[in-house]
Amino acid sequence: MKNKRIKFISLLATLSLSTMLSVACSQDEAKPAETTVETVEIKAMTGKELTAQNSDKKKDDVLIIDVRSPEEYKAGHIPNAINMNVDELEGRLDELGNYKDTPIIAYCNSGKKSGDAAEILANNGFTNVTNAQGVKEFKYDLVKYxxxxxxxxxxxxxxxxxxxxxxxxxxxxxxxxxxxxxxxxxxxxxxxxxxxxxxxxxxxxxxxxxxxxxxxxxxxxxxxxxxxxxxxxxxxxxxxxxxxx
CATH class of the missing domain: 3.40.250.10 (Rhodanese-like domain)
Structure with a gap:
C-alpha cells in the first residue's frame, strides 16, 4: 500500500512539472517577437547653409517645405519651397510618397513648427530630415509667387x-x-x-x-x-x- 502511495505522489509531481513547463512554453510563444525600430536623426541647418543648398546647382537634390500657414507662405517664402502647413502634414504625407529617401528640409518662423514637422516625417519613414533656421532668425531673400x-x-x-x-x-x-x-x-x-x-x-x-x-x-x-x-x-x-x- 505504501509503495502505491509513493508512486501516486510521484505521478502527481510529474504531472505538475509537465503542466508548469507547458504553461511556460505557451507564455513564451505568446510573447511578440522583439523588433528593432530605427531612429532617424533629425539634422539642423543654419540659414547660410540652406541658402547655399538652395543654389541653382544644388536645389534639385532636396525638397524644401515651408510648414507655416498658407497666409504666411504667400506673404514671403524661400524660393523653391513648397507649402505644407504643419497642422495638415500628417494627413498629406501621401503627397510626399515619392520623397521618402529625398533629403527634406523643413522651416518655419523660429524652428519650433518645423521641428514638429521634422519629427512627423522622421516617425513616418522619411529617412533624411533636416530642421532649418527660420525666416525670423535669418535674412533669407523671400518671394511671393x-x-x-x-x-x-x-x-x-x-x-x-x-x-x-x-x-x-x-x-x-x-x-x-x-x-x-x-x-x-x-x-x-x-x-x-x-x-x-x-x-x-x-x-x-x-x-x-x-x-x-x-x-x-x-x-x-x-x-x-x-x-x-x-x-x-x-x-x-x-x-x-x-x-x-
Whole structure:
C-alpha cells in the first residue's frame, strides 16, 4: 500500500512539472517577437547653409517645405519651397510618397513648427530630415509667387481654363521636344517683349527643364506686379509631364 502511495505522489509531481513547463512554453510563444525600430536623426541647418543648398546647382537634390500657414507662405517664402502647413502634414504625407529617401528640409518662423514637422516625417519613414533656421532668425531673400511640385502643378493645370500655361524653355528645344498640351512658349529671355500674352487677371503657370529658368521668370513677373504666379519646381527633365508637338 505504501509503495502505491509513493508512486501516486510521484505521478502527481510529474504531472505538475509537465503542466508548469507547458504553461511556460505557451507564455513564451505568446510573447511578440522583439523588433528593432530605427531612429532617424533629425539634422539642423543654419540659414547660410540652406541658402547655399538652395543654389541653382544644388536645389534639385532636396525638397524644401515651408510648414507655416498658407497666409504666411504667400506673404514671403524661400524660393523653391513648397507649402505644407504643419497642422495638415500628417494627413498629406501621401503627397510626399515619392520623397521618402529625398533629403527634406523643413522651416518655419523660429524652428519650433518645423521641428514638429521634422519629427512627423522622421516617425513616418522619411529617412533624411533636416530642421532649418527660420525666416525670423535669418535674412533669407523671400518671394511671393507659389512653388509647387510637378504632380501638384499637373493637378493645377488639368482642365483649368483660368490659367495661362507657359513653357519658358528656348523655342528650338520646344520645337524638338514639344510642350505640355495647352501651353504657350515664351522663352525666358523674351518675357518682357510678350507681356501682352500674360494678363494680370489670370494665374500664370510656369515651367521649364528643372524649375530654374521658370523661377527666374516668376521673380521677374512678381517685380512687374503680377500677383498670381505659380512655378513648377520640377520641370520636364524631372517630372513625367506629357509633351505634345
Amino acid at each position: 507659389d512653388d509647387v511640385t510637378g504632380s501638384d502643378f499637373q493637378a493645377l493645370i488639368d482642365g483649368n481654363s483660368d490659367i495661362v500655361l507657359v513653357d519658358v524653355r528656348p523655342a528650338k528645344q520646344v520645337k524638338e521636344e514639344g510642350m505640355i498640351e495647352g501651353a504657350i512658349n515664351i522663352p525666358f529671355d523674351e518675357v518682357e517683349n510678350q507681356l501682352d500674352q500674360l494678363p494680370k487677371d489670370k494665374t500664370i503657370a510656369l515651367y521649364c527643364n528643372t524649375g530654374t529658368k521658370s523661377a527666374d521668370v516668376a521673380k521677374q513677373l512678381e517685380s512687374l506686379g503680377y500677383k498670381n504666379v505659380v512655378n513648377a519646381i520640377e520641370g520636364v527633365k524631372e517630372h513625367s509631364f506629357t509633351l505634345v508637338n
